[in-house]
Amino acid sequence: MDVASSIDPFIYRLAIFVLAIFVGYYVVWSVTAALHTPLMSVTNAISSVIIVGALIAAGPVEMSFSKILGIVAIGLAAVNIFGGFLVTQRMLAMYKKKQ
Amino acid sequence: MSANLTALAYLIASVLFIMALRGLSSPESSRSGNVYAMIGMAIAVITTVINPEVVSYGWILTALVVGGAIGAFIARRIAMTDMPQLVAAFHSLVGLAAVLVAAGAFYNPGAYGIADADGALKLASRIEMSIGVVIGAITFSGSIIAFGKLQGIVTGNPITFAGQHALNALFGAAIVVLVVLFAIGPDPQWFWAMTVLAFVLGFLLIIPIGGADMPVIVSMLNSYSGWAAAGIGFTLENTALIITGALVGSSGAILSYIMCKAMNRSFISVLLGGFGGDAAASGARSDKPVKAGSAEDAAFIMKNASSVIIVPGYGMAVAQAQHAVREMGDMLKQHGVKVTYAIHPVAGRMPGHMNVLLAEANVSYDEVFELEEINSSFANTDVAFVIGANDVTNPAAHEPGSPIAGMPILDVDRARTCLFVKRSLSPGYAGIDNELFYADNTMMLFADAKKMVEDIVKAL
Numbered sequence: 062m063d064v065a066s067s068i069d070p071f072i073y074r075l076a077i078f079v080l081a082i083f084v085g086y087y088v089v090w091s092v093t094a095a096l097h098t099p100l101m102s103v104t105n106a107i108s109s110v111i112i113v114g115a116l117i118a119a120g121p122v123e124m125s126f127s128k129i130l131g132i133v134a135i136g137l138a139a140v141n142i143f144g145g146f147l148v149t150q151r152m153l154a155m156y157k158k159k160q
Numbered sequence: 161m162s163a164n165l166t167a168l169a170y171l172i173a174s175v176l177f178i179m180a181l182r183g184l185s186s187p188e189s190s191r192s193g194n195v196y197a198m199i200g201m202a203i204a205v206i207t208t209v210i211n212p213e214v215v216s217y218g219w220i221l222t223a224l225v226v227g228g229a230i231g232a233f234i235a236r237r238i239a240m241t242d243m244p245q246l247v248a249a250f251h252s253l254v255g256l257a258a259v260l261v262a263a264g265a266f267y268n269p270g271a272y273g274i275a276d277a278d279g280a281l282k283l284a285s286r287i288e289m290s291i292g293v294v295i296g297a298i299t300f301s302g303s304i305i306a307f308g309k310l311q312g313i314v315t316g317n318p319i320t321f322a323g324q325h326a327l328n329a330l331f332g333a334a335i336v337v338l339v340v341l342f343a344i345g346p347d348p349q350w351f352w353a354m355t356v357l358a359f360v361l362g363f364l365l366i367i368p369i370g371g372a373d374m375p376v377i378v379s380m381l382n383s384y385s386g387w388a389a390a391g392i393g394f395t396l397e398n399t400a401l402i403i404t405g406a407l408v409g410s411s412g413a414i415l416s417y418i419m420c421k422a423m424n425r426s427f428i429s430v431l432l433g434g435f436g437g438d439a440a441a442s443g444a445r446s447d448k449p450v451k452a453g454s455a456e457d458a459a460f461i462m463k464n465a466s467s468v469i470i471v472p473g474y475g476m477a478v479a480q481a482q483h484a485v486r487e488m489g490d491m492l493k494q495h496g497v498k499v500t501y502a503i504h505p506v507a508g509r510m511p512g513h514m515n516v517l518l519a520e521a522n523v524s525y526d527e528v529f530e531l532e533e534i535n536s537s538f539a540n541t542d543v544a545f546v547i548g549a550n551d552v553t554n555p556a557a558h559e560p561g562s563p564i565a566g567m568p569i570l571d572v573d574r575a576r577t578c579l580f581v582k583r584s585l586s587p588g589y590a591g592i593d594n595e596l597f598y599a600d601n602t603m604m605l606f607a608d609a610k611k612m613v614e615d616i617v618k619a620l
Contacts, residue, residue, distance in 0.1 A: 071284060074394060074402055081403040084178055085410035092184040094505065094530050095519075097415060097512030098243055099194075100184050101382050104408040105250045107177045107197055108389045111257050113170075113208040114396050117271055118264030119223070120214030127268035128216070132223045134260035137253045139227025140234070142201055145250055147235035149194050152243075152516055156187035159524035 099152045106145025112138035169207040170400035176200030177404055181411065187525055204400050213271060240520040241477045244509040245310040248378055252303035254385040255362075258296030258392050259355060262289050265395060266351055272396050281346050285395050290339040292391025293351070294358040299384040301362030306377055309366075310509055316371030318434045324368060325432065331361040368433030372474070372551070372589035374509045375419040376430045383412025415511050422505035422531075424557075424566040435563075435590075450585065453603040455615030458545075458579050461603070463620060465542035465577075467498040469534065471570055472514050473507045475548020475582070479609035485547060486521040488613050491620040500537075501528045502544075502570050504552035535571055544575035548609050550588030555595050564590045578602040581612050 092100050115138055118131025176196045183193020208214060238246050266289065269275040274285045281289070308314035338354035341347075369377055390405025392398075420427050429435070462468050470489065476482060489499040501523060503514045518528055538544060546553055549570075556562040557569045572578050573596055580602055587593050596602050605612050 081406035085407035114261035130264040135223035136227035144231030
């Protein structure tokens with residue numbers, strides 16, 4: 062029997078999740094303390110990638126409860142995506158070295 | 161687009177997000193990092209929209225435009241001093257979006273390919289969904305309270321009552337029971353009951369926490385928003401969400417850890433709340449003599465110094481004094497004084513709050529130092545100029561038994577002269593008197609931070 066196909070896909074997702082935590086751990090420790098506020102605003106913006114779930118809920122043609130929830134969630138995530146990235150950009154533009 | 165291509169596109173988006181965080185290791189690389197993140201987000205959204213199941217373009221575009229316009233407007237208008245509340249508000253939106261997406265998937269699991277033979281949600285998906293929706297709901301209501309406290313709508317003092325922790329534990333246990341019931345049978349009543357209880361729990365968890373502990377709480381809610389996204393990612397079997405959720409979750413957890421360490425408090429003790437505020441601030445005050453000075457005195461001392469370290473705190477943000485402080489620094493430099501800035505990790509109401517304000521006021525970031533980098537320099541500095549900071553300079557931290565014992569502090573008392581801008585002798589957030597006010601080499605400058613600095617600039 063093929064070993065790879067007998068593994069539940071959940072295990073692969075769990076592996077991705079655990080490895081991503083480690084990537085996050087090492088990457089975030091290298092962030093300079095001066096940029097901790099932009100770090101929070103940009104992580105906030107990227108966590109709004111939850112919009113992909115909202116797009117699928119809002120996707121079908123016919124109106125349904127699920128679709129209404131999806132449309133509202135798209136709006137909320139869009140506030141975060143545009144607001145989060147733009148405010149991060151605004152902050153980062155201010156960090157300058159003299160001369 | 162085939163499922164494989166879609167998954168690859170999500171992978172590319174995730175890598176771009178990692179590169180964005182990596183860019184934040186220095187201000188130069190950070191700007192391109194933010195662009196990578198935007199490209200990643202665009203890839204994720206476009207990949208999803210060209211999916212043949214997603215055809216309701218009119219509604220999608222409307223929601224994107226309305227939300228995007230609101231977000232862009234806020235991002236352009238917000239004052240830098242208000243960043244902590246903005247970030248808290250944004251966290252609440254992520255939490256609410258997670259709840260809505262979970263509910264959307266619950267009512268139409270077929271659209272996500274996660275329905276079982278009867279068209280209902282699969283068991284594994286139900287468990288993952290419960291985790292996502294509960295954390296999302298806690299993030300939502302918790303962030304609303306954090307926003308209220310930071311904005312001053314809700315009192316910044318801890319709100320405590322008898323049996324508070326028992327009540328929270330009861331809510332926690334009830335949520336666990338509902339998650340189990342929902343796993344056994346996917347009845348909407350269990351789904352909504354656990355969502356509502358989690359909303360209430362988020363509210364209860366944050367109300368006992370005082371204003372100055374907000375850096376920990378804002379970081380913690382940042383972390384929660386990531387775990388909620390990851391939980392939804394597992395439900396929807398979407399790797400972009402799982403990876404991003406893990407990145408954000410660990411980022412917020414690290415920030416919470418750094419903030420707790422900077423206060424020498426355990427995460428649990430911060431979470432239990434009740435620390436600081438008016439109740440604690442009623443402690444005995446010493447009536448030793450204090451040396452008070454005027455703006456002219458301060459200007460004279462600093463003009464004749466060879467080095468000045470400016471120590472900003474939350475009071476500078478409240479008074480919006482950052483521009484005046486930078487102006488004062490420039491004037492001092494014209495007099496040949498070496499001016500640097502020292503920032504304590506928990507100064508302000510969120511991690512890095514002071515750095516952003518100084519950057520906004522055009523202070524060069526290579527003049528701004530963190531606690532470990534600069535603390536040894538106080539001993540050979542002429543003047544430490546403390547503006548709006550208190551507990552983070554309090555030498556009581558060196559004494560065992562003090563409420564802030566063991567907290568790393570900025571050793572401003574080692575400087576030849578310490579100038580302390582403050583409205584009164586009132587104790588700081590920890591509610592303990594600051595010995596520094598009565599030290600021989602301390603001169604108190606009693607005034608509003610901004611007014612005092614402006615007067616010093618005039619006197620220079």
